[in-house]
Amino acid sequence: MLTRKYLFPGVIELNLQAARPLGVNIYLIDGGTEYALIDIGQDDTLGEVIDLVRGMDFPLSKCKLIIATHADADHVQALAAARVRFKTKAAAHPKAAAALESGDTVQTYASIPAQGFDIPMPPCKIDVLLNDGDEIKVGKVKLTVWSTPGHTPGQLSFKMGNLLFSGDNIYKDACVGVIDAHHGSSIPEYLKSLNRILADDAEYLLPSHGPVFRKDAKILKAAIDRLTGYQYMADFGTCAQSWPLQEAYEKDVLAGKMPEL
Template sequence: MYLETLQVGSLLANCYIIGCEKTNKAACIDPGGNPEKILNVIYNKNLTLTHIILTHGHCDHIEGADLLRERTNAPLLIHELDKDMILSPEKNLSIFLGRGFSLKEADIFLKDGDNIYVGELKLEILHTPGHTKGSISIKVEDMLFTGDTLFAGSIGRTDFPGGSYSTLKKSIMEKILPLGDEVKILPGHGLSSTIGEERMTNPFLR
């Protein structure tokens, strides 16, 4: 599997490009800005983008999605409970950064348990609400892309509209930790980790 991590946008969100080495098909997770930077990786690696997946609807994870969709014709996917966030500068919080924007409607609405195939790669969708109502994590082989649900040493904020601390903790305890200590965590911001490391050291999980 091919994996590229880019820090994009003014809030330095992690954007991930994952690709099937046998077919050169790829998915982009959270194109939160700098779409030309993302496209350069896709073109330079000779990848065909087949999916653009948003872990949730906040502005720092979605800003580059429409241009990426326009240039590649790849469909845009988001959980059904966050689908309205990308349509509203107020709901996606971009208006509060002084540069409000919205996206066109997503092409596919996700739900818990969905599987997405990118070449021979299987992407498993876990609904992990708490940061937003429609937050998802995406499991690919021994990796879990957690968006803003779980970070190295921290967890996602729950003080935005749609956030819930108790729901977030439940998502982590019931959906993420049971996946096993060896699973690598690739969060929406900051450094990677493992489930085992977070189980042992993350102060929010004690």
């Protein structure tokens, strides 16, 4: 049997357990009599994930739930296959469930034609719809569901004691999950989610990419300040709220004012 590498009591992160990158952080929540998985990754790593779980002496039949933080393919391409292999239920926010059940390759980033990227996105039945304030009981452990949209409309986070599984909301370097119109990103919603995380008493943030870290107001404020500016930048197209430069220029055009050169 593999020695279980607990990151925190009741929490094993499978990249750390495997001592190799699996593409996305996958958290096993050990409730004693049963367990749950937060995200599952892609098809090409599912076999290794299953071997790790079995190797740590967690029977597949004791998996209560596989939870999608959101519908991005790097997090959940293997969800349909894993649901069958573990004989368990899949859970997601209703807005993520729509893309997952239809196998939408655009919203899930499974297909990015302009970059020549295209992978399958098998449709997956979502058995449990998760909304803000719901509680997930896994044996002796309880997770409280947070709806934290911004990166995607269906992004979820999960509070467990002094831990917050924060998805793609914020990383240790103050970066955030991609902001993209095809993704359904919303900068104002992102700011609400980041401010909620900032105001919470969670001591540690467990993101979907990169290292777990102690919550630091400086990191969150750096992201909040940056995204606040993004709302008024052409760089973010329809995800921006306005473009002051263009608005001012249009007023000058209507007034018959020539540019100052």
